[in-house]
Amino acid sequence: MEMTYVGIDVSKDRLDVHASPQEVGFAVSRDDAGLTELVARLAALKPRIVALEATGGFETVVAAALATAGLPVAVVNPAQVRHFAQALGKRAKTDPIDAAVIARFAEATNAPSRPLPDAATQMLSAFMARRRQLVEMLVAEKARQRQAADKRLKKSIQRIIAALDGELQMLDQDIDNGVRGSPLWRVRENLMTSIPGVGPTTARTLLAELPELGSLGAKQIASLAGLAPWTRQSGQWKGKSMIGGGRGKVRSVLFAAALVASRHNPILKAFRDKLVASGKPKIVAIIAVARKLLTILNAVVRDQKPWQTA
Numbered sequence: 001m002e003m004t005y006v007g008i009d010v011s012k013d014r015l016d017v018h019a020s021p022q023e024v025g026f027a028v029s030r031d032d033a034g035l036t037e038l039v040a041r042l043a044a045l046k047p048r049i050v051a052l053e054a055t056g057g058f059e060t061v062v063a064a065a066l067a068t069a070g071l072p073v074a075v076v077n078p079a080q081v082r083h084f085a086q087a088l089g090k091r092a093k094t095d096p097i098d099a100a101v102i103a104r105f106a107e108a109t110n111a112p113s114r115p116l117p118d119a120a121t122q123m124l125s126a127f128m129a130r131r132r133q134l135v136e137m138l139v140a141e142k143a144r145q146r147q148a149a150d151k152r153l154k155k156s157i158q159r160i161i162a163a164l165d166g167e168l169q170m171l172d173q174d175i176d177n178g179v180r181g182s183p184l185w186r187v188r189e190n191l192m193t194s195i196p197g198v199g200p201t202t203a204r205t206l207l208a209e210l211p212e213l214g215s216l217g218a219k220q221i222a223s224l225a226g227l228a229p230w231t232r233q234s235g236q237w238k239g240k241s242m243i244g245g246g247r248g249k250v251r252s253v254l255f256a257a258a259l260v261a262s263r264h265n266p267i268l269k270a271f272r273d274k275l276v277a278s279g280k281p282k283i284v285a286i287i288a289v290a291r292k293l294l295t296i297l298n299a300v301v302r303d304q305k306p307w308q309t310a
Contacts (some may be wrong), residue, residue: 003048007102008038009095010059018099019045020107025096030058035065042071049113051106053078072113074106080107117211120182125208127175131201132249134168149274179204187304188214192297194306195259197268205253206297214301221298226251227291251290258290268293 002021009016010030015038018025026041028034037126042050050066051074052059059075066073084105085098105111117125138161145157178183185207193205206213212224222228225247268289275285300307 003107004045005103005107006045006047006050007099007104008040008052008062008118009098009102010062011095012058014060014095016095016099017042018096018103019047020100020103025099027096030062035062038062039065039069039071042066043069046297047071049074049106049111050104051076051083051111053102074111074113076102076105076109080109084108089173107293114212117208120178121128121129121208121211124175124178124185127171127178129249131168131171131175134164134171138164145216166285175204176200179207180244188301191300191304191306195261195296195300196296196307197257197263197293199257199260202253202257205249209247209250213298216298218295218298222291223296224250225254225294227254227294250252253287255288256262258286258293259295262286262289264290265293 004022005020007018007020013030014027015030015034016025016027019042022045024045028038049072052062054075054077062076063073066100081098088101088104093103120242125279140273141157141161141164143160145154148157188207189200189203192198192206193200210221210224213221216224219228258268261268262285263269271292272285272289275288276282280288296307
């Protein structure tokens, strides 16, 4: 029996749907009535997977409605879908064409279904995103303060900095209460922060953005974080390996943690020094440290055992 693969192109007000290999296409509105119709029509098709692109939040309610109805859902990387479309020679771009391409991408890659984060994890993710915004605003205001020559401007900027500091402190308290109020999160945070170089911000970002930590193998978790190197080679030519894709928020926080760990974690410091001594560029060494740190974090959470140097 042939398996059915469904692609959905998500926009603000409309969902374009394509089922392959039946080559059936239709569209529904992105509201309660449209989602009800979508679930009913897809349930009748019994799809192997329903794939939709990450579109900055518009896909969340759609994925939740499908998952709640027991349909297998995969939220796929839009950049990978675009590259796939280029490989197919699809130059035309309309919403129905995009939906068909997503369906073919899901079939070609055998996209796996992943459970959606629960409400608490989604809330923590939103809080951590807001925290990053506040920190970015603080950095920008402090830079403006250093450049300001007029005293009145400096006082204005200082008031904004004070307000942002207050918001950050309250948000940190809300995040702390949320993590400390969850026995599972509290245990996982304590496990992760037992590793030198990993602080509460790193641990809580991983709790929110990488709930699969501890349940996947080292290569799979590195791929999710966008830290798995991919090789560029053709015949005798061999280019530099690169990283990319995956979850950018996770990769960024792990890179920052790797900078700290490469100075204060004895094992990771020795690992970094060995790479640099062998001729690896410092940036490459830090990326390797971030990948190794993630492997350690994955093992610590999986085994439920805190960090040990020996």
